[in-house]
Amino acid sequence: MYVQSIEGDNTTPYPALDQMTDNPFHLAEDHSKNSVMLTLASGILSDEQFYIISLFMIYVSQIINMCAIIANSLSIAVFVKLGFSEPSNISLTALAVCDLTLGVLSTWSNLCFWLTYHDVRLPFDSANVSYLTGGIQWPFLSSTIAWITAFISFERCLCILVPLKVRRLITPRGTFAGMLIIILLTFCPSFFTFIRYKFVWVFNPYLNVTILSTIPVNSELAILFEKISFTICGVIQPLLAFSILLICTVLLVVQLRKISSWRMSVTSAKSQRVQPEQNPGASSSAAEARISQKEERLVRMVVAIATIFIVSYIPNCIMLLCFVVFDEFAMFGAYRRISVVSSYITSLGQPISGSINIIIYYKMASKFRSVFRRLVRLDRQEQA
Template identity: 85%
Template sequence: MYVDSTEKEIITRYPELDQMTDAPFHLWEDHSKNSSMITLAKGLLSDEQFYIIFLFMIYVSQIINNCAIIANILSIAVFVKLGFSEPSNISLTALAVCDFTLAVLSTWSNLCFWLTYHNFRLPFDSANVSLLTGGIQWAFLSSTIAWITAFISFERCLCILVPLKLRRLITPRGTFVAMLIIILLTFCPSFFAFIRYKFVWVFNPYLNRTILNTTPVNSELAILLDKISLLICGVIQPLMAFSIVLICTMLLVVQLRKISSWRMSVTSAKRQQVQREENPAAGLSAAEARISQKEERLVRMVVAIATIFIVSYIPTCITLLCYVVFDEFNTFGVYRRLFLVSGYIISLGQPISGSTNILIYYKMASKFRSVFRRLLRLDRQ
C-alpha cells in the first residue's frame, strides 16, 4: 500500500491525478498547506497505523453490515405478517427499513474503499463516486434513524403520561404520516449533494482511458444549499434527536420504576382502589396506574431499543462536535485520516444497533416471537 517510483513519476508529470484517479495514494494523503499541522496529524496517526486500522475497520464493518441486513429483512417480514393495525408496528417497520438501507449503503462504501485500497483499475473513481452515491446518503439516513427512534420514545412517553388519550393522539394513519414527514425532512435533503457535485467523464493518463469522476459545482447557490443542508441535517438534527431520545428514555425509566413499585405494593383489588383514590406516596395518578401489562412490556422494549441507540450514537455525537469545533477535521483537512477512521467507528455503531433490535423484539414481544418462529418453521406445529 505504498506509492512506487512509477506512480510518483506519473503524479509528477500529471499532478491532476492526485484528485481524479482511482489509485489508492490520493485517498490517504493530507491536503493542508500547513506543514507543521501535517507533521502533528501524522504523528497522531502514522501511515502504517492508518492502513492497518482502516483495513481492519472495513472488514469488521462488513461483518456487522451482513448481520444487520439479515436481521432487518427478518424483522420486516415479521412486521408485515403482524399487520399495521398497531401504530408501534408501523414505526418499528420504518426503523427496520432504514436500518436495512443503511447497511446496504455502508456495504457499497466498504466495497469501494476496499477496491481503492487494493488499487483495482475501475472505470470510475471509487472513492469520490462512493462518497456521492453512498457516504452522503448514509450520513443523512443516520439522522433519519435517530428521529424515528426519537418518535418511538416520545410515543411511549405519551403512553405513560396520558394513557387514556394515547389512542386518540397516536393512530396508525398519524404514525404513517409522521414517518413520511421524518424521511422527507431528514433524508431527502441529501439529494442537495447532486446540486453541489456532479458526475463527469475525465481522461486518466494513469489508466490511459476515460473514467467517471465527480467535480464540485462552484456556483453560490450550490455552495449555500450544501452548507445549509449539511449544517441542519448533518449536525443540528442528529444532536436534537439524540437529546430527545435521551430525555424520553430517562423519563420512561423513572416511570417504569414507579409503576413496578406501585404494583408490588398492591396485594388486593380493594387496596388497589383505595390507593387510586388516595393518591399514594408512589406518586402515580389513577390514569397512570391503569397502564396495562402489555403496554408496560412495550415500554420496556422501547427503553431497551433507545438505550442501545444512545450507546451506539455517542461516537456520532462526538464526531459531529469535533467537525463543528475543529476546522481541519474533515475530508480535506489536515486531520483527514482521523476523520476517516472516526467515520468508520461511527459506521459500526448504527449497524450494531440495527442488528440487535431483532433480539429485543424476540425477547420482549410474544407476538413477534410467535410469528418469527412460524416464519422460520422453528415450531413443529
C-alpha cells in the same frame, strides 16, 4: 490505484488516498495554508498504518453490516405478517427499513474503498463515486433513524402520561404520516448535495483511460447550500433528536419505576384484603399510573431500544461536533486520515444497534416471537 512516492520514482504498495492527484477533491483544495498541519498529520499515521487499520475496519464493518442487513430484513418480514393495525408496528417497521438502508449504503461504501485499496481496475473512481452515492447520505440517514427512535419513545411517553387519550392521539394513519414527514425532512435533503457535486468523465493518467468520477461545483451558492444543508440536517437535527430521545427515555424509566411501585402496592393491598374505597390514595395513583401489562412490556422494549441507540450514537455525536468545530477534521482536511479511521470506528455503533433490535423484539414481544419462529421454521423443527 497506486501513487508515486514523494521521494522517488518507486510506487508504494499502500494507496495513499489523501495524496491521489487524480482525486478531483484533492485538486480543488488549497494546501498553502495548512502545509504544516499536513506534515504533522502525515506523521501521525503512515501509509502502511493507515492502510492496515482502514482495511481491518472495513472487514469488521462488513461483517456487522451483513448482520444488520439480515436482522432487519427478518424484522421487516415479521412486521409485514403482523400487519399495521398497531401504530407501533408502523414505526418499528420504518426503523428497520432505515437500519437496512444504512447497512446497504455502508456495505457499498466499504466495498468501493476495498476496491480502491486493492487497485481493482473499474470504469469509475470507486472512492469518489462511493462518497457521492453512499457516504454523503450516511449522516442524513443517521438523523432519520434518530428521529424515528425519538418518535417511538415520545409515543410511549404519551401512552403512560395520557393513557385514556392516546388512542385518539396516536393512530396508524397518523403514525404513517409522521414517518413520511420525518423521512422527507431528514433524509431526502441529502439528494440536494448533487447541487454541490456532479458526475463527470475524467482521464485517469495511471490507468490511461477515461473513467467516471465526481467533481465539486465550486460556486459560492453551491458551497453555501452544502454547508447549510449538512449543518441543519446532518448535525443540528440528529443532535436535537438525540436530546429529545434522551429526555423521553429518562421519563419512561421514571414512569416504569412508578408503575412497578404501584403494582407492588396493589398486590400488597390485595394480600391484606383492603377494598379500593378504603384506600383513596391508591385509587388516585392507579388512575395516574394504570396501563396494561401488554403496554408495559412494549414500553420496556422501547426503553431497551432507545438505550442501545443512545449508547451507540454518542460517539457519532462527538464526531459530528468535531466536523463542525474543527475544519481540518473534515473528510478532505489536513487530518483526513484520523477522520477516516475515527469515522470507521464510530460508524460501527448504528449497525450494531440495528442488529441487536431483533433480539429485543424476540425476547420482549410475544407476537413477534411467535411469527418469527413460524417464519424461520423453528416450531416445525421442534415438533419434528
